Amino acid sequence: MPHGHHHDHDHTEPPSDLELRVKALESLLVEKGLVKPETLNSIIETYEHKVGPRNGAHVVAKAWTDPEFKQALMNDATEAVASLGYCGRQGEHLVVVENTNDTHNLVVCTLCSCYPWTVLGLPPAWYKSAPYRSRAVSDPRAVLKEFGTELGEKSTIRTWDSTSEMRYLVLPQRPAGTENWSEQDLQKLVSRNAMIGVELARSPKQKDEDGK
Amino acid sequence: MFNEPWEAQAFALVLALHEKGLFSWQEWAAVLSEQIALAQAGGDPDRGNTYYQHWLAALETISQQKNLSNEDELLRRKSQWTAAYLNTPHGEPIELSAGEIS
Structure with a gap:
């Protein structure tokens, strides 16, 4: 019985x-004409179904395969990403930080949870947690290790603290052995975590294992 | 993502008010950061699962700061909704009018 012990009173809990x-x-806000219910529905629809890390994977795979796009992305990521149809709604600037053999980038928002929504969707719970927000700065190497990411001793980790005006997206290194891959196949190697910087892009071998 | 529908509603309200120009995103981020810091100071381990509670509290704060609403009105409206639920037979749609204080 769905209404349990309350069935003797005819009401809704x-x-x-x-x-x-x-x-x-x-x-109250609807009554005052400050928001419209249909605006709220369309915002929820967008964030639940239309934006997500696939957008970011598209950006990354395109940067790996199209040198001109990559150049544009490094110069002005907000504009380059908008050229693919991904536009921000909060007037924020997007900056792309590129991983190299010597430098690994990690993104955090120490104060709240600023995040590049247009390319990654909404952040996972751990990104919003106090431990991640403090340790990404104080001990980034340990944080990466918890995600199973081991970097060589020589590589430096750079942590980027997002703000309401500036959001960061990590451009992971293109995995070895993908020289002839299409942009579409490459997208499948780019995870949300790789674009936050807690992981690397998947290797072709890892992808095969994931698929099993 | 959203764990419960109210989280999505609270999220969308902030974006909608911002898009209407009622506050800047910088103002919003400042109020939200302050709310998170307050919650942590109050003993919330803040593991990410209480994020939308902070979000909602920040939304109530900024709505009052910007005179979009006030505490009296919010409390009154909340009891009205509670009464509406209690006055509505199970299974029927909940209308605010069912909670009007006569």
């Missing part, structure tokens, strides 16, 4: 306090 607070604020 109110939802959680958090839900009631949102309902209260939303209904």
Whole structure:
């Protein structure tokens, strides 16, 4: 019986306090004409279904295969990414930081959870957690290790602290053995975590194993 | 992603108000950061799962700072919704009018 012990009173159990607070604020703002329910629905639809790390993987794979695009991306990532149809809504600037043999990049937002939504969608819970936000700065090597990422001793880790005006996307190194791969196949090697910088792009071998 | 529908609603409200020009994204990020710092200082281990609670509290704060709403009105409206649930037979749609204080 779905309504359990309350079936003798004919009523509906109110939802959680958090839900009631949102309902209260939303209904007031709608009444005042400050927001429209259809705007809210379209925003939710966009973030639940249309933006996600696939956008970022597209950007990365294109940069790996198209030198001209890569140049444009390094010069002005906001514009280069917009040319693929991925536009920010908060007026933020996107900066792409490139991994090399000597330098590995890691992205964090120490104060809240600024994140390049247009190319990665919404951040995972661990990105928003206090331990990650502090340790990405204080001990990035240990953080990478927890994600199973071991870097050579020689490579330097650079941590980028995002702000409301500046968001970062890591351009991982193109895995060896992918010289003849198409842009579409390369996209499958680029994970969200690689674009935050806690992992590397998958190798062709890892991809085969994942597929099994 | 969103664990519960209210998280998505709270998220969308902030974006919609910002897009309407009612506050800048910098102002929003400042209020949200402050809310997160407050929660941590209050003992929240802040492991990422309480993020939208901070988000909602920051939204209530900025709405009041920008005079889009106020505490009295929010509390009144919340009790009205609670009453609406309690006055509505199970399975029927919940209308705010069912909670009007007569």
